[in-house]
Amino acid sequence: MTLRTALAAVLLAASPSALIAQGKPATDTAAPADIVPQVRSRDLTGTFGGQRVAYTATVKENVLFSDDGTKPEAVIVTTSYVANPRDTSRPVFFLFNGGPGSGSVWLQMGAFGPKRVAIPSDARDDGAPPYPILDNPDSLLDVADLVFIDPPGTGFSYLTDGTDPKKYYGLTQDARAVADVIRLWLNENGRWNSPKYLGGESYGTTRTATVVNELEAGTYNDVGLNGLVLISTILDFAGREPTPGNEMAYIVTLPNMAAAAYYHGKVQAPSVEAIVEEARQFAIGPYASALLKGQDLPAAERASVRAELSRLTGLSETYLDRAELRVTDQRFYKELLRDRGLTIGRLDARYTGRDYDAAGETPDNDPSFYGIDAGYTAAINSWLRETLGFETRREYQSIGFEPGRNWDWSLGQGRGAYLNVAPYIGQAMRENSGLRTFVAQGYYDFATPFFGAEYSLNRVGIPQDRVQFHYYDAGHMMYVRDEDRAKLSRDLRAFIRAR
Incomplete structure (x- = not known):
């Protein structure tokens, strides 16, 4: 000592x-x-x-x-x-x-x-x-x-x-x-x-x-x-920071987005285990490949990836297209349940909260933290x-x-x-x-x-x-x-x- x-x-x-x-x-x-x-x-x-x-x-x-x-x-x-x-x-x-x-x-x-x-x-x-x-x-x-x-x-x-x-x-x-x-x-x-x-x-x-x-x-x-x-x-x-050019940040959070979308009824699947396994395989395969191609991504492949990304996350293809297929977690908290006027939690996406208004891009706070x-x-x-x-x-x-x-x-x-x-x-x-x-x-x-x-x-x-x-x-x-x-x-x- x-x-x-x-x-x-x-x-x-x-x-x-x-x-x-x-x-x-x-x-x-x-x-x-x-x-x-x-x-x-x-x-x-x-x-x-x-x-x-x-x-x-x-x-x-x-x-x-x-x-x-x-x-x-x-x-x-x-x-x-x-x-x-x-x-x-x-x-x-x-x-x-x-x-x-x-x-x-x-x-x-x-x-x-x-x-x-x-x-x-x-x-x-x-x-x-x-x-x-x-x-x-x-x-x-x-x-x-x-x-x-x-x-x-x-x-x-x-x-x-x-x-x-x-x-x-x-x-x-x-x-x-x-x-x-x-x-x-x-x-x-x-x-x-x-x-x-x-x-x-x-x-x-x-x-x-x-x-x-x-x-x-x-x-x-x-x-x-x-x-x-x-x-x-x-x-x-x-691998966790969504800074421009770091594609891994989008890849590793995609299965979480699928899980949250499933929990809140935005996507259908037999179980949370089933939807996250689909998201894992898509994330490490077609999605990773598409992101790494950058602006060389062919239009047909972009459309295919966008459609599957929409199916897994519950977000519209229009929104995903505007986001260049790259949705940060902060944006996702706000966008998933925007039609209900709710945001979801960062620490626990099961939690929901109401912000000052429903028009913002990111949440006011994390309802899964202030909730406990x-x-x-x-x-x-x-x-x-x-x-x-x-x-x-x-x-x-x-x-x-x-x-x-x-x-x-x-x-x-x-x-x-x-x-x-x-x-x-x-x-x-x-x-x-x-x-x-x-x-x-x-x-x-x-x-x-x-x-x-x-x-x-x-x-x-x-x-x-x-x-x-x-x-x-x-x-x-x-x-x-x-x-x-x-x-x-x-x-x-x-x-x-x-x-």
Whole structure:
């Protein structure tokens, strides 16, 4: 362990008591000399996966120091759920969300924590408080101990006064900090020889790739992993941006458009699986060929592609012709249901909303985000502050803007390098024959399209026999739908047990 990762942790006496989006800044800062890290624990019980489990919930501030060990630079909060009696043969699962700038509230209070917030399962708005906080039988505590990590600038985690954001806010910088916290947790809990799983959602899948690079291929190469869990995957960023000339952005989103059109009754098919498979084959075949021909595309071929594109997306041939066969996702959100005066969601296309008017080209906002965010934020604050007793004047950053606006997107590969972190996963899997990868994708997720995830992970260098894909009938946060939360839990439980 370097001096930078030395831990300053003090147990205080117990006392009572979300892809980048703009958030609120923290309400206070702490001078390095004033830091007295908190640890709050509570013994609880619950039924998970049909098993009654006694566990200890611990929310803790972990302090990372400067390279010379003299200055506390970052305070990173972890929330751990460890079964009792403690058993070092049990797997431990490290989880985080994305953003960058998103706290772990989404996976913790929506999918895998012992409690969850109840919001409508059928793509309706979560409404006004109070939001029920329920026991979560779909938590994975019956098969693994869980450690939720809030990287700097997310949740209650923060950088101390005088710390340069450039040292922590970036692809590699962030990964090093998270890897340091994982090593600290393993040290303190005596879990170095336990089976280990690492996973995240959205940018958290990017983080998973960069963290595994730090743990298994970095300076130390000291933390072997059993599994990577990618939920709503974004690894290849260049293939996702619809800048002029980048045809892959249109190719990877076409199956999502077909799924959304099917859900809203704009196209007919036996099932969502059937329509997306048709769209996959068309996207990678005739559609890709047509786009790559550019202005050399023959008129007859253009007409044929336009007709099939209309059939799959529910958009008119006139509109597609005007768009040069290239419809951005932002335009699609507005155009698909324009005749109904509705826009569809980016994170989850099942959601609909009404904009100020129906004439615009892009939506006012994402109805699949504003439809759920209040419930999650209320739940995590209630759980951590009131139930577990964590005390702070800071605001919980469910989606904070500080990391995102300071983020270094470079991997040090030169100016204009192609940003794709999937090779990190390939290297880790090639060098660790016991490492498997689980990929979970929602059919209605435009933020991290499932076809883009498939494209990222089926390229040269990634062992295909140890990568498994699972699909869900919802969007980016598939666990908001009750049936898919249960399915995701079952699928992951089987993945962990199959080590």
